[in-house]
Structures are given as C-alpha cells and as structure tokens.
Amino acid sequence: MSVLLNSDTKVLIQGMGREGRFHAGRMREYGTTVVAGVSPGAGGTERDGIPTYDTVAAAVDATGANASLIFVPAPGAADAILEAADAELSLVVCITEGIPVHDMLKVASVLAETGTTLIGPNCPGAITPGECKIGIMPGENFSKGPVGFVSRSGTLTYEIADALTRAGLGQSTCLGIGGDPVIGLPTPDAVRLLNEDPATEALVIVGEIGGSAEEKAAEYMRAFGKKPAVAFIAGRSAPPGKRMGHAGAIVSGGQGTAESKVRAFEEAGIPVATAPSEIPGLVKQALRA
Amino acid sequence: MLVSATPVKLHEHQAKVVLARAGIPIPQGRVAVTPDEAASAAREIGGRVAVKAQVHLGGRGKAGGIKLADDPEGARAAARAILGMDIRGLTVEKVYVERAATVRSELYLGVTVDRDRRRPVVMLSTVGGMDIEEVAATHPDKIARGWPDPRLGLLPFEARRLCFEAGVPKERVAAVAQVAERLYGVFVTTDASLLEINPLFVQEDGSVIAGDAKLDVDDNALFRQIELAGWKEVLASERLEERARELGFSYVQLDGDVGIIGNGAGLVMSTLDAVGNAGGRAANFLDVGGGAKAAVVKAALEIVLSNARVRSVLINIFGGITRGDEVARGIVDVIKDRPPRVPLVIRLSGTEAEAGRRILEGQPLVSRETMDEAAAEAVRLARHSSQGAPPPSTPAPTPAGAP
Numbered sequence: 001m002s003v004l005l006n007s008d009t010k011v012l013i014q015g016m017g018r019e020g021r022f023h024a025g026r027m028r029e030y031g032t033t034v035v036a037g038v039s040p041g042a043g044g045t046e047r048d049g050i051p052t053y054d055t056v057a058a059a060v061d062a063t064g065a066n067a068s069l070i071f072v073p074a075p076g077a078a079d080a081i082l083e084a085a086d087a088e089l090s091l092v093v094c095i096t097e098g099i100p101v102h103d104m105l106k107v108a109s110v111l112a113e114t115g116t117t118l119i120g121p122n123c124p125g126a127i128t129p130g131e132c133k134i135g136i137m138p139g140e141n142f143s144k145g146p147v148g149f150v151s152r153s154g155t156l157t158y159e160i161a162d163a164l165t166r167a168g169l170g171q172s173t174c175l176g177i178g179g180d181p182v183i184g185l186p187t188p189d190a191v192r193l194l195n196e197d198p199a200t201e202a203l204v205i206v207g208e209i210g211g212s213a214e215e216k217a218a219e220y221m222r223a224f225g226k227k228p229a230v231a232f233i234a235g236r237s238a239p240p241g242k243r244m245g246h247a248g249a250i251v252s253g254g255q256g257t258a259e260s261k262v263r264a265f266e267e268a269g270i271p272v273a274t275a276p277s278e279i280p281g282l283v284k285q286a287l288r289a
Numbered sequence: 290m291l292v293s294a295t296p297v298k299l300h301e302h303q304a305k306v307v308l309a310r311a312g313i314p315i316p317q318g319r320v321a322v323t324p325d326e327a328a329s330a331a332r333e334i335g336g337r338v339a340v341k342a343q344v345h346l347g348g349r350g351k352a353g354g355i356k357l358a359d360d361p362e363g364a365r366a367a368a369r370a371i372l373g374m375d376i377r378g379l380t381v382e383k384v385y386v387e388r389a390a391t392v393r394s395e396l397y398l399g400v401t402v403d404r405d406r407r408r409p410v411v412m413l414s415t416v417g418g419m420d421i422e423e424v425a426a427t428h429p430d431k432i433a434r435g436w437p438d439p440r441l442g443l444l445p446f447e448a449r450r451l452c453f454e455a456g457v458p459k460e461r462v463a464a465v466a467q468v469a470e471r472l473y474g475v476f477v478t479t480d481a482s483l484l485e486i487n488p489l490f491v492q493e494d495g496s497v498i499a500g501d502a503k504l505d506v507d508d509n510a511l512f513r514q515i516e517l518a519g520w521k522e523v524l525a526s527e528r529l530e531e532r533a534r535e536l537g538f539s540y541v542q543l544d545g546d547v548g549i550i551g552n553g554a555g556l557v558m559s560t561l562d563a564v565g566n567a568g569g570r571a572a573n574f575l576d577v578g579g580g581a582k583a584a585v586v587k588a589a590l591e592i593v594l595s596n597a598r599v600r601s602v603l604i605n606i607f608g609g610i611t612r613g614d615e616v617a618r619g620i621v622d623v624i625k626d627r628p629p630r631v632p633l634v635i636r637l638s639g640t641e642a643e644a645g646r647r648i649l650e651g652q653p654l655v656s657r658e659t660m661d662e663a664a665a666e667a668v669r670l671a672r673h674s675s676q677g678a679p680p681p682s683t684p685a686p687t688p689a690g691a692p
Contacts, residue, residue: 100510102480105439108407138609153555159607181404211404234558237565245539245554245576
C-alpha cells in the first residue's frame with residue numbers, strides 16, 4: 001500500500017521539452033510506467049520510444065494513463081493542469097515554477113469540484129520507493145519502508161530522504177508538495193493521506209516559514225493522529241518581511257513564524273528537529289515509543 | 290494568511306491611475322519633483338491640497354511625509370520640506386499633490402490572497418486609516434471578510450453583504466459596494482498580490498473617494514503585465530537582489546557575516562538555520578536553483594563576495610538536477626580568476642558529488658561531509674577573519690574530498 005501512486009500508476013508527460021524528456025527517461029529507469037507524452041502539434045510521433053499525442057484526452061483514450069507530470073512553462077501551466085483534470089486523471093504533478101497566483105486560485109477552485117489530486121506546482125513530485133516515481137527527485141536517495149514523508153521544499157526532501165535511507169529508515173510514500181502560496185495538496189491534506197495509509201507507520205512533516213499549513217496539520221494530528229510523527233521547520237533564522245526563495249516562504253504581519261509552527265507541533269506531542277540530521281534519530285525514537 | 294512575495298510595488302500616484310481607469314473615484318492630483326511644480330499643481334487644483342511623499346513604505350504620515358497646504362505657497366513650502374527628506378533610509382524624490390478630501394469618516398478596503406482557503410479575500414472595515422494587521426489584532430470583529438469564487442469575481446450581493454457586516458451606514462452601502470466590486474476587478478486585471486484603499490474616505494457630501502492606494506503586483510505575472518512591469522523601481526538597497534534575479538537565482542541580503550550558497554529554497558533556509566545553530570549569522574540567502582551550471586555558481590559566488598560584510602562562505606549543494614561536478618567547476622573558475630578574500634567551506638552531496646570533490650582537490654578551501662559540520666566550520670572561520678587573524682592553519686585547508 002501507499003498513497004496516490006504505486007506500481008499500477010500509468011503516467012503521461014505534459015511538455016516533452018528537454019526537461020520533460022530527460023525526466024521521462026529517469027523515471028523509466030526507476031521503474032515508473034510512462035505511457036505517453038503530450039505535445040500539441042506533435043501527435044502521432046514518438047519521442048525516445050514514448051508515443052506522443054496532441055491532447056491529454058487522446059493520450060488517455062489510447063493508453064489508459066491515470067496520472068500526469070507537467071513540465072509546461074509557467075504561462076501555460078495552469079491550462080495544462082486544467083486539461084489533465086478535464087481528462088479525469090486522478091493524480092497530476094506539476095513541476096513548473098513561477099505560475100501566477102491568480103492562475104492557481106482558479107485552478108484550486110476548479111479542482112475542488114473534481115476527483116483530481118494536484119501535487120505542486122513548484123515541487124519535486126512524489127515517489128513511492130521501489131514502485132513509482134513521478135517527479136524530478138534522484139531516486140537513489142529513497143528506499144522502501146515505513147516512513148511517510150511530506151515536504152514543502154525540494155532539495156531538502158532529498159537531503160532528508162537520504163538521511164533516513166542511510167539510517168535504515170525506508171519510506172512508504174514521499175510527497176514533495178511545493179513552496180508556492182497556493183498549492184494543490186497542502187500539508188494538512190497530505191498528512192491526512194499518510195495518517196490513513198496502512199503502509200505508513202510514522203510520519204515526517206517538513207515545513208517552512210509562511211502560511212499556517214503546519215499549524216493546521218499539527219491540529220489534525222492532535223485530534224486524529226494514529227501514528228507517531230516528527231517535524232522539521234526550515235527558516236527559523238529568517239527575518240520577517242524577507243521572502244526566502246519560495247513565494248510562500250515569508251513571515252509577514254506576525255503570520256507564519258517558525259515559533260508558531262514549532263509550538264503547534266509540540267502541543268500536539270510531535271517532536272521538532274532543530275536540524276535535518278536529527279530527524280532519523282527522532283523517527284527511531286518515535287517508532288520505539 | 291496574507292501573501293506578500295517580492296512583488297512590484299506601485300507608488301500611490303501610480304496605483305491611483307489604475308484605480309481611476311476602473312472608475313473608482315480619486316481626488317484630482319499631480320506628481321511634482323520640485324517645490325515650483327508642487328505650487329503650480331496646487332494652483333491648478335485650487336483650494337486645500339495634501340502634499341504626499343511617494344516612497345515604498347508605510348507610515349510616511351507619521352514620519353512627516355504628508356502635509357496639508359491651503360494655497361500654492363503653502364504647497365511649495367510643504368514640498369520643500371518633504372522632497373529630499375529621508376524616511377527610514379529612503380530619500381523622497383517626488384511628491385503627489387492632490388485635492389484634500391472633506392472627511393466625514395474613513396474605511397479600509399482591501400483584497401489579497403488567503404493561502405489557507407486558496408481563495409481571494411476581500412476585507413472591509415469601518416476602522417480606516419490604520420494598518421489592517423493592527424486592526425486585525427486589536428478589533429478582529431471590526432473586519433468583514435468575503436471569499437469570492439475567482440471564476441465569478443466579487444458578486445454584487447457579496448459586496449453588499451460585506452458592507453452590512455462591516456457596519457457601513459445603509460445610505461452609503463451602494464457607493465461602497467460599487468467601489469468594492471471595481472476594486473476586485475482591478476485586483477484580477479493587474480495580477481495583484483495585494484490591493485488596498487486605506488483610507489477610503491466618506492466625504493461630507495456623502496461621496497466616497499480613495500484617500501490612499503497600495504498595489505503590489507505578483508512578480509510571477511509580469512510576463513503579462515507589461516505596463517506595470519515597466520513601473521518597477523529598484524531601490525539602491527535591492528540592486529544586488531535584482532542582479533541576482535536577472536541571473537536566474539534568488540538572493541536576499543541579511544545582516545550576518547557567513548555568506549551562503551545552496552540549491553533549493555528549503556535547503557538554503559536550513560543552511561541559514563544550521564549557521565544559527567552553530568552560533569553564527571548568515572550574510573545572505575542565495576538559492577542557485579535547479580540544474581545550476583558552472584557559470585551560474587561563479588556568478589553566485591561573486592555576488593556573495595561583493596558584500597563587504599562576508600567573512601566566510603559556506604556552499605551547500607545536494608545534487609539532484611544540480612550536478613556536483615558543475616558546481617565544483619564554477620568554484621575553481623572563481624578561484625583561478627581571483628582567489629577569494631575569505632575562506633570557503635564546501636559540502637557536496639548527491640549527484641556527481643564524488644566527481645565534484647575530485648575537481649576541488651588541492652584547491653584552497655575546506656570540505657566537510659555534512660551540513661552541520663560545514664556550518665560550524667564556516668562560523669568558526671568567519672570569527673577568525675573578523676578578528677583580523679590570518680587564515681587559520683588548523684585545520685589546514687584540507688585537500689577537498691577528505692571529510
């Protein structure tokens with residue numbers, strides 16, 4: 001078991017440019033079933049052995065794809081997400097960075113009325129180690145096991161997955177949900193999925209300054225948590241009013257501080273690591289308790 | 290809840306032009322860059338005017354950046370006092386001269402993004418003129434909020450409901466609701482991340498008029514906001530950050546002495562925290578982004594080193610798309626060009642880290658295996674060089690690669 005993606009997931013790629021093709025190749029090496037590419041105007045051709053279609057609907061009809069990975073540049077990315085939702089794909093992962101927030105507001109509003117789960121945008125993607133990788137993360141840093149992992153940041157996800165793997169702690173599913181202000185699968189929703197997943201025995205929740213998703217996730221775990229969790233918040237030393245790379249990572253008007261997030265987790269009985277290197281030790285303790 | 294990225298901030302006079310185009314009433318006004326221009330603007334407008342500093346800062350009124358004048362000579366004197374004034378580090382280069390409103394009461398009206406609800410949020414309060422965050426903290430019940438569906442916009446009934454919930458007198462509701470609907474329209478057409486009229490004046494004759502205006506544009510949308518993008522002003526204090534943005538990475542200057550370069554916003558934030566944990570302070574945030582090539586790393590290192598406060602530099606790369614060998618090549622290029630004036634500490638992990646470490650072998654820098662160790666070393670070296678000590682001999686700049 002796992003959440004959102006597994007060995008039965010059939011992936012199509014929207015945006016078969018340089019990046020799309022490169023990562024399609026890496027995903028196949030990892031074992032992901034990549035069934036189609038979508039490039040308007042290139043339908044009927046093949047790229048690197050992957051059949052290409054003009055529309056998502058045509059690709060789904062021909063291949064039975066049930067998930068999509070989007071590399072379409074920012075001006076067209078929201079449209080690509082909506083096309084995937086229109087084709088009733090159950091999972092859409094959007095890697096694209098820099099999508100206007102007004103586009104994402106519309107996307108969020110439409111998706112709320114569909115059965116499509118969006119991961120991202122501006123994210124590394126999701127992986128169920130040993131089964132399926134939909135994203136750009138280096139697969140070799142992940143390993144199969146009992147730890148469910150959700151993170152708002154990209155590279156930090158690799159860093160922590162690598163630390164877990166080295167400590168012998170494999171992962172059930174890792175969800176890199178993205179650092180933008182408006183995203184498809186916010187931390188509380190991702191935490192709920194992992195909390196309900198039978199393959200997950202412990203959770204690692206990696207947040208950042210900005211917004212109040214971590215506080216809401218802590219509240220959820222306090223009320224409904226079925227398994228132990230460990231948290232980490234990036235940006236504790238960031239000054240207010242400065243955006244730390246991610247559009248969502250900013251402390252403004254007293255909102256979104258690291259202190260508020262750490263307090264919320266501690267009140268929910270969830271230990272908070274002060275450095276990524278502490279996470280494996282805390283997970284081991286949590287699993288023993 | 291409130292989103293404020295690094296948007297393009299418009300001046301009041303620019304934001305008011307945008308509001309006026311949408312049919313929102315604004316006082317007649319003109320920009321002036323000299324006291325003479327202010328006097329002639331006041332003459333043209335006639336009667337009592339407000340002379341207002343145009344700076345990208347809140348609280349300019351308290352700082353003396355807004356003065357009322359009864360006639361052109363008064364406006365000239367006010368402009369003379371305000372132009373060139375320093376408001377929290379910013380020099381006032383222009384003033385906006387506008388007809389003074391006849392104020393009966395003041396409202397707050399604003400639109401921004403509520404990231405938790407993933408909806409736009411329209412806020413209206415009868416406590417106008419104050420910072421809305423202050424009102425939210427002291428009188429939360431005084432702010433009415435509505436979350437329109439972005440596909441439909443702010444509907445007339447939603448705008449009316451906001452007015453009634455905020456306690457707007459019933460004879461003013463139609464006028465205020467109309468401004469709210471139009472303001473929401475501007476929020477959408479300008480790709481704003483924040484749009485405020487604060488205060489929104491109710492005048493003695495019952496008409497409503499925008500007293501001030503604040504418009505921040507989402508920088509991700511500048512590709513389709515050509516006119517507003519052209520209004521962007523780069524402050525002297527933000528020039529390095531702007532240059533970094535042009536090079537494709539994100540840089541934020543901070544006030545410590547350990548320069549930081551990393552890949553990925555979360556990893557860089559954690560690196561800042563690791564420096565904090567080791568008792569030091571970061572001089573900057575710099576994310577080279579994904580897939581950085583040698584030339585980008587070289588440019589990043591040059592930007593970090595151009596900050597005179599930097600006493601050591603910590604480079605923390607976890608390779609995914611970014612390759613360790615590319616990063617290493619960039620560092621070697623910089624060292625070859627001009628040996629850095631401060632010690633470098635590097636931590637390479639992930640894709641091609643091994644190859645990167647081989648490239649760095651024999652270079653004058655310190656290599657550490659983990660983020661924590663590298664941060665501790667960078668903090669230690671920064672202390673040494675800030676005390677004016679020569680570069681430390683122990684541990685010797687290790688042959689990079691040996692952890």
